[in-house]
Amino acid sequence: MTTASRAQRLRYAFDTSMARGPSALLGYLGLATALMIVTFAVLNLIFGLTNDSNPITAVYQALLHSIDSGTVAGDQGNGYIVLSLFLTFGGIVVFSAFIGVLATSLDERLQELRKGRSFVVESGHTLILGWSDTVFTVLSELAIANESEKNPCVVIMAERDKVEMEDAIRDKIEDMRNTRVVCRSGSPIDLRDLQIVNPHAARSVIVLSPEGDDPDPSVIKTMLALTRAPNRRPTPYHIVAEIQDSDNLEAARLVGGDETVLIDKGETVARLIVQTSRQSGAAVVYTELLDFDGDEVYFRGDAALEGRTYGDVLLAYEDCAVIGLRFPDGTVKLNAAPDTVIAPGTQIVAVAEDDERLLAAVPCQVQPDRSVILKGSLTPAAPQHALVLGYSERTPAVISELAEYVVPGSSVLVVCERAIDPDLLRSQVGKQDMLRVDVRAGVTTERPLLESLDVGRFDQVIVMADGGLEAQHADARTLVSLLHLRDIAERTGAEFSVVSEMLDDRNRELAQVTQVDDVIVSDKVISLLLAQISENAQLEAVFAELFAADGSEVYLRDAGDYVATGSEVTFATLVVAARERGETALGYRVAAESKDSERAFGVQVNPRKSTSYRVQEDDRLIVLAED
Numbered sequence: 144m145t146t147a148s149r150a151q152r153l154r155y156a157f158d159t160s161m162a163r164g165p166s167a168l169l170g171y172l173g174l175a176t177a178l179m180i181v182t183f184a185v186l187n188l189i190f191g192l193t194n195d196s197n198p199i200t201a202v203y204q205a206l207l208h209s210i211d212s213g214t215v216a217g218d219q220g221n222g223y224i225v226l227s228l229f230l231t232f233g234g235i236v237v238f239s240a241f242i243g244v245l246a247t248s249l250d251e252r253l254q255e256l257r258k259g260r261s262f263v264v265e266s267g268h269t270l271i272l273g274w275s276d277t278v279f280t281v282l283s284e285l286a287i288a289n290e291s292e293k294n295p296c297v298v299i300m301a302e303r304d305k306v307e308m309e310d311a312i313r314d315k316i317e318d319m320r321n322t323r324v325v326c327r328s329g330s331p332i333d334l335r336d337l338q339i340v341n342p343h344a345a346r347s348v349i350v351l352s353p354e355g356d357d358p359d360p361s362v363i364k365t366m367l368a369l370t371r372a373p374n375r376r377p378t379p380y381h382i383v384a385e386i387q388d389s390d391n392l393e394a395a396r397l398v399g400g401d402e403t404v405l406i407d408k409g410e411t412v413a414r415l416i417v418q419t420s421r422q423s424g425a426a427v428v429y430t431e432l433l434d435f436d437g438d439e440v441y442f443r444g445d446a447a448l449e450g451r452t453y454g455d456v457l458l459a460y461e462d463c464a465v466i467g468l469r470f471p472d473g474t475v476k477l478n479a480a481p482d483t484v485i486a487p488g489t490q491i492v493a494v495a496e497d498d499e500r501l502l503a504a505v506p507c508q509v510q511p512d513r514s515v516i517l518k519g520s521l522t523p524a525a526p527q528h529a530l531v532l533g534y535s536e537r538t539p540a541v542i543s544e545l546a547e548y549v550v551p552g553s554s555v556l557v558v559c560e561r562a563i564d565p566d567l568l569r570s571q572v573g574k575q576d577m578l579r580v581d582v583r584a585g586v587t588t589e590r591p592l593l594e595s596l597d598v599g600r601f602d603q604v605i606v607m608a609d610g611g612l613e614a615q616h617a618d619a620r621t622l623v624s625l626l627h628l629r630d631i632a633e634r635t636g637a638e639f640s641v642v643s644e645m646l647d648d649r650n651r652e653l654a655q656v657t658q659v660d661d662v663i664v665s666d667k668v669i670s671l672l673l674a675q676i677s678e679n680a681q682l683e684a685v686f687a688e689l690f691a692a693d694g695s696e697v698y699l700r701d702a703g704d705y706v707a708t709g710s711e712v713t714f715a716t717l718v719v720a721a722r723e724r725g726e727t728a729l730g731y732r733v734a735a736e737s738k739d740s741e742r743a744f745g746v747q748v749n750p751r752k753s754t755s756y757r758v759q760e761d762d763r764l765i766v767l768a769e770d
Contacts, residue, residue: 259305601636
């Protein structure tokens with residue numbers, strides 16, 4: 144065995160100490176400076192190079208010579224001058240190195256801060272884990288929701304550069320109002336990285352589906368890191384997560400339990416596409432209910448309403464629309480039976496401009512005019528025929544959802560470039576006794592193909608975005624198909640509703656040029672849902688019923704079926720007219736404004752009860768009803 148020499152041991156000890164980083168080097172430089180100063184002071188006192196024999200003065204003069212090269216200008220005496228020069232040269236070397244090390248250390252520290260690895264000292268913040276284009280809509284909505292809050296904060300962690308995330312947010316969002324956004328770089332599935340964003344103190348957690356072919360495992364692992372961490376908080380989390388594939392919902396529920404609300408992206412978008420395809424303007428209604436800009440859904444417990452029926456409370460407020468009840472066990476019933484009695488502990492579900500407006504709601508100002516209300520039933524549903532242009536992973540879900548609403552004798556024709564097995568598609572859809580499914584191959588952007596389909600014979604046309612293409616390319620193809628459809632409708636005089644799915648919200652305005660009835664931006668819908676439920680977990684039950692085929696959904700029905708066309712009526716009268724048919728009115732659509740985007744295409748959600756309308760042909764009453 145070779146024994147290390149003393150020099151080797153000293154060298155090893157020096158190397159080890161230097162490996163500690165800049166702090167060790169700064170210590171050595173400080174020690175060198177102290178030795179120079181003490182040596183200068185001792186030599187000065189021993190040899191009497193100055194007339195002052197005070198040790199403190201000698202040390203002070205040595206310090207000045209080491210840090211300021213100009214101090215030698217006033218020195219006298221050959222010996223003192225020579226000694227001062229040596230000390231000054233040594234000081235220049237040492238302090239130059241000291242400044243260099245200090246500057247380098249500060250720069251490294253700034254770089255570390257820019258990497259976003261410092262601990263977030265926040266509490267009551269909204270935590271977003273993951274990154275996708277969805278994040279921009281979520282942030283915009285949270286900024287509106289938090290406008291009345293004091294010092295609100297949103298913290299984001301994703302496997303991206305902190306500065307890149309901050310730059311992207313500044314580019315995409317013009318005004319975050321009073322909401323601060325804090326970005327951190329790290330992996331949401333790494334327990335050590337997760338602690339950086341302080342999830343234990345977060346008010347709510349939003350788990351975004353990352354970009355990629357199979358994002359759900361990352362979402363599930365992130366939920367697992369939150370809920371199963373050894374040092375997790377004792378109180379339940381409020382987690383909202385989006386799942387791309389319905390097959391992964393069960394695994395996600397096992398991980399998230401009661402702490403997590405799961406948004407099935409494919410099923411939710413499919414339901415919205417189908418519901419809006421069946422009635423023009425429904426997308427505007429859903430957007431109004433989902434976003435924080437305008438009217439939203441709130442809950443209120445009002446002791447003054449206890450003992451009254453649901454039918455009575457529909458006219459309880461002047462500027463808030465009651466749409467359902469939330470019972471003490473947490474269940475929600477939209478468009479409850481008119482004779483349902485409001486028991487203690489039952490909350491109303493209402494659409495209002497904000498929660499403060501609902502809390503301070505004033506009673507209805509007008510009395511309904513029952514003389515203009517029409518009696519009778521609605522026209523029975525007839526078989527419907529739909530045309531689906533394009534194919535994506537959501538197409539089978541769209542057709543399955545469509546089958547839930549139609550009557551026997553209905554049909555759907557799918558036209559796409561992909562090679563689709565009709566029998567396989569039918570097996571995925573089910574209910575073949577209600578809806579006949581046919582498939583035809585073709586390029587949906589080609590005019591001859593569209594003309595050969597005789598589009599006018601269909602009640603509705605659904606243009607799906609091709610999920611196999613890049614977002615802008617897929618939306619461009621969708622826009623071409625929409626332009627052809629509009630031209631065909633103008634040339635032939637055919638009447639059919641058109642609903643289009645867009646992948647990028649920036650293309651919505653371009654789609655409006657084609658005069659399409661409704662545009663569904665799938666990522667935006669999910670973003671709005673995530674933001675709403677992150678602010679209030681109880682809303683999940685409301686939106687679950689609103690989008691489901693069972694129960695009550697949004698319908699835009701001919702106002703002339705409720706009151707006489709041409710009559711001047713208040714919205715309170717329309718509420719009563721809908722109530723007598725077992726429906727809940729929550730808005731009105733003016734047909735004359737249906738092409739005006741500045742007026743929300745004529746859609747007015749939650750108008751004041753005293754608002755007066757002269758009912759015209761093609762005007763629509765927006766109601767919650769069971770089909």
